[in-house]
Amino acid sequence: MTESVDRKTAVARLRAAQDILILCHKNPDGDTIGCAGALYLALKTLGKNVSVLCSDPVPALYDFMELRWFDASYEPAFVVAVDVASIQLFGDRNNVQKYAEHVQLCIDHHASNSGYAYETLLDPGAAAASELMIDIIEEMGVSITADIAACLYTGIATDTGCFRFSNTTAKTHLAAARVIEAGANVETLNARLFESRSRARLEIERMALESLEYFFDGRCAMIYLTWDQIVTSGVPGAELEDLTSLPRSIEGVEVGLTLRQQKDGSYKISVRTAGTVDACAIARHLGGGGHSRAAGCEISGNLDSARYAVLEEVRKELERWGLLSDKQL
Amino acid sequence: MTESVDRKTAVARLRAAQDILILCHKNPDGDTIGCAGALYLALKTLGKNVSVLCSDPVPALYDFMELRWFDASYEPAFVVAVDVASIQLFGDRNNVQKYAEHVQLCIDHHASNSGYAYETLLDPGAAAASELMIDIIEEMGVSITADIAACLYTGIATDTGCFRFSNTTAKTHLAAARVIEAGANVETLNARLFESRSRARLEIERMALESLEYFFDGRCAMIYLTWDQIVTSGVPGAELEDLTSLPRSIEGVEVGLTLRQQKDGSYKISVRTAGTVDACAIARHLGGGGHSRAAGCEISGNLDSARYAVLEEVRKELERWGLLSDKQL
Numbered sequence: 001m002t003e004s005v006d007r008k009t010a011v012a013r014l015r016a017a018q019d020i021l022i023l024c025h026k027n028p029d030g031d032t033i034g035c036a037g038a039l040y041l042a043l044k045t046l047g048k049n050v051s052v053l054c055s056d057p058v059p060a061l062y063d064f065m066e067l068r069w070f071d072a073s074y075e076p077a078f079v080v081a082v083d084v085a086s087i088q089l090f091g092d093r094n095n096v097q098k099y100a101e102h103v104q105l106c107i108d109h110h111a112s113n114s115g116y117a118y119e120t121l122l123d124p125g126a127a128a129a130s131e132l133m134i135d136i137i138e139e140m141g142v143s144i145t146a147d148i149a150a151c152l153y154t155g156i157a158t159d160t161g162c163f164r165f166s167n168t169t170a171k172t173h174l175a176a177a178r179v180i181e182a183g184a185n186v187e188t189l190n191a192r193l194f195e196s197r198s199r200a201r202l203e204i205e206r207m208a209l210e211s212l213e214y215f216f217d218g219r220c221a222m223i224y225l226t227w228d229q230i231v232t233s234g235v236p237g238a239e240l241e242d243l244t245s246l247p248r249s250i251e252g253v254e255v256g257l258t259l260r261q262q263k264d265g266s267y268k269i270s271v272r273t274a275g276t277v278d279a280c281a282i283a284r285h286l287g288g289g290g291h292s293r294a295a296g297c298e299i300s301g302n303l304d305s306a307r308y309a310v311l312e313e314v315r316k317e318l319e320r321w322g323l324l325s326d327k328q329l
Numbered sequence: 330m331t332e333s334v335d336r337k338t339a340v341a342r343l344r345a346a347q348d349i350l351i352l353c354h355k356n357p358d359g360d361t362i363g364c365a366g367a368l369y370l371a372l373k374t375l376g377k378n379v380s381v382l383c384s385d386p387v388p389a390l391y392d393f394m395e396l397r398w399f400d401a402s403y404e405p406a407f408v409v410a411v412d413v414a415s416i417q418l419f420g421d422r423n424n425v426q427k428y429a430e431h432v433q434l435c436i437d438h439h440a441s442n443s444g445y446a447y448e449t450l451l452d453p454g455a456a457a458a459s460e461l462m463i464d465i466i467e468e469m470g471v472s473i474t475a476d477i478a479a480c481l482y483t484g485i486a487t488d489t490g491c492f493r494f495s496n497t498t499a500k501t502h503l504a505a506a507r508v509i510e511a512g513a514n515v516e517t518l519n520a521r522l523f524e525s526r527s528r529a530r531l532e533i534e535r536m537a538l539e540s541l542e543y544f545f546d547g548r549c550a551m552i553y554l555t556w557d558q559i560v561t562s563g564v565p566g567a568e569l570e571d572l573t574s575l576p577r578s579i580e581g582v583e584v585g586l587t588l589r590q591q592k593d594g595s596y597k598i599s600v601r602t603a604g605t606v607d608a609c610a611i612a613r614h615l616g617g618g619g620h621s622r623a624a625g626c627e628i629s630g631n632l633d634s635a636r637y638a639v640l641e642e643v644r645k646e647l648e649r650w651g652l653l654s655d656k657q658l
Contacts, residue, residue, distance in 0.1 A: 165519075168509075169515075170507075173503070176499075186495060190497075194493055202579060205534075209534060209538065210539075250531060
């Protein structure tokens with residue numbers, strides 16, 4: 001089991017170390033990369049050898065950070081993981097598992113952190129690991145340059161959907177203010193992180209909107225995509241995942257359903273709900289599960305039978321909350 | 330001409346006044362309504378009679394603020410305008426012009442403020458008038474309740490596109506932190522303000538995506554909507570306006586064009602650009618104008634001739650910046 005450490009101890013470990021390897025999680029997002037970038041630059045300022053390793057390639061969105069990437073010539077003596085909640089999340093490419101089992105220090109904000117590292121600095125109240133990283137860097141005695149600030153802003157802004165998600169706190173905004181004062185350019189960074197959509201993304205959105213249907217007086221909205229459409233659009237998995245929030249985002253919709261055909265012809269169904277309606281109850285009756293606002297399940301068979309099965313569960317759940325009009329009962 | 334006043338003087342005027350009328354701008358947005366709501370509640374705490382007046386109905390999005398709306402029985406002795414840059418922007422319904430010409434105090438953040446009020450408190454560096462209002466309310470000696478905080482958060486968040494637009498500063502985030510600490514519920518407010526789209530909006534987005542075309546190796550993207558489509562969708566003007574940012578938001582696009590047919594058959598063209606490309610240069614050659622990133626013009630004639638005319642100007646502007654490949658020259 002891991003030892004919990006406070007910020008002072010974590011910083012003492014980093015200051016005492018020399019040849020440092022920073023590990024990110026697989027399918028890297030702005031927070032793990034932003035944290036790694038900021039910590040890399042701060043440690044370089046202190047005259048350390050530092051290198052960064054990730055199982056998967058870094059999305060072009062984040063390639064403005066100039067890091068030294070790990071190669072076989074580098075021999076780390078101290079391994080620190082940033083924003084990685086469990087050992088499985090390191091991924092399995094680039095020989096990352098060799099180091100994943102010997103992480104000396106983990107800096108994270110996931111309440112679910114499994115405690116795989118020797119020592120862990122965990123703040124589950126932080127919206128992003130980058131929010132934590134600001135205090136760590138200042139505690140190190142390194143002043144936050146514009147480059148470090150850009151990394152930290154990237155982490156904070158992406159993990160909060162640009163301060164929109166419910167994990168955003170007053171502390172998150174204070175952290176944003178600090179990195180903007182330190183030189184993070186909001187205009188450039190936000191344009192890069194939030195204002196650009198791929199052609200593939202727009203193409204799949206068009207297909208999704210064409211399939212949009214409403215049920216139960218507009219309380220339920222459904223989109224569906226065939227396997228062919230998904231492959232033809234060339235949209236990456238993460239952007240496809242984003243699309244599942246679309247039907248629920250429509251005015252008056254309590255249950256948003258996204259049906260995605262899989263390669264074997266079965267349908268993966270994402271259920272998103274508002275208010276009191278329980279997404280998990282709907283998914284559970286179809287053999288799936290999840291949380292109260294976001295859940296999922298899979299149904300084999302054709303589109304019609306999948307639609308029928310899920311709409312029947314939606315009807316029951318809406319009825320349970322008195323959200324059906326008389327004629328639908 | 331108006332007299333510029335500082336915060337202390339503005340607060341002294343409000344404290345000395347008794348029967349106060351707060352005026353909003355027409356087509357009210359979150360900032361003018363949020364400011365009015367916060368100021369209304371603060372003045373009520375001080376035992377004043379207060380009423381709020383707006384030329385147009387308040388969108389349902391903001392109807393959580395419980396204000397006393399102006400009616401003919403109310404006789405104001407002091408008129409204060411919030412977030413209103415010029416006298417034309419008061420609109421002309423609800424008898425608002427009767428008061429618009431006698432505004433004692435204007436609180437605003439638009440650099441373009443025309444100085445129509447007797448006294449003006451202007452901070453063009455503030456992202457929202459609500460950012461200013463926080464300091465005013467604290468200067469009044471009124472503590473920011475959760476209800477006041479919700480109004481102020483609404484103003485700040487809507488005027489910055491939830492902290493995404495380039496007007497967002499460190500000070501904006503500090504203001505957000507203050508109102509969240511004072512009890513503004515980020516989860517509820519953001520869900521209300523940013524996570525709901527009308528069915529009409531999605532319908533017009535679908536039509537726009539169906540019309541999407543790329544030109545000049547993907548450096549230009551164009552969408553177009555016929556008058557019939559606009560009327561059929563029933564989408565309100567403000568949401569239609571939002572759509573003009575869509576083509577420019579696509580990866581690799583330097584010039585985004587939106588062609589909207591008008592009732593008389595002519596085309597209103599919105600030009601949005603990235604990087605160095607000058608939107609105003611494109612629009613100016615077609616008899617329009619605007620800013621370097623956002624401009625517009627109108628072209629009579631059918632869709633084909635409008636397309637041809639604007640694409641020709643786009644070609645010239647891209648060529649000027651060396652953004653055309655050889656085969657397009």
